[in-house]
Amino acid sequence: MALVEQIEDRRAETGDWRDHANCVGRTELFFPPRAERPQARARRERKAAELCSACPVVAECRAHAREHREYGYWAGESEEQRHVLGFTVAAPIGIRARQHREAS
């Protein structure tokens, strides 16, 4: 059985926190479009934060994002906020990537 099938089987047996996420179908609020301006990002993340603040699986989501060093906005935290807390993504992009290159 392929790994994807095993994962799907396990999810069917146990359920998955993602099945209860408030953000289902709203991916555009959680990941930036190309060349997003700071003001647009602030507006997008404010809308995302509203969904997260009422989400029943925020703890699971936050733990997942931190553990897997995810990109984007998860559980009320931006990538930069997770970075400050020590959960830096493996390959930074944008401003942090430039800062990383300049520092090395």
Ligand code: SF4
């Ligand atoms: S906490 Fe936010 S990002 Fe995480 S599942 Fe809920 S709505 Fe989605």
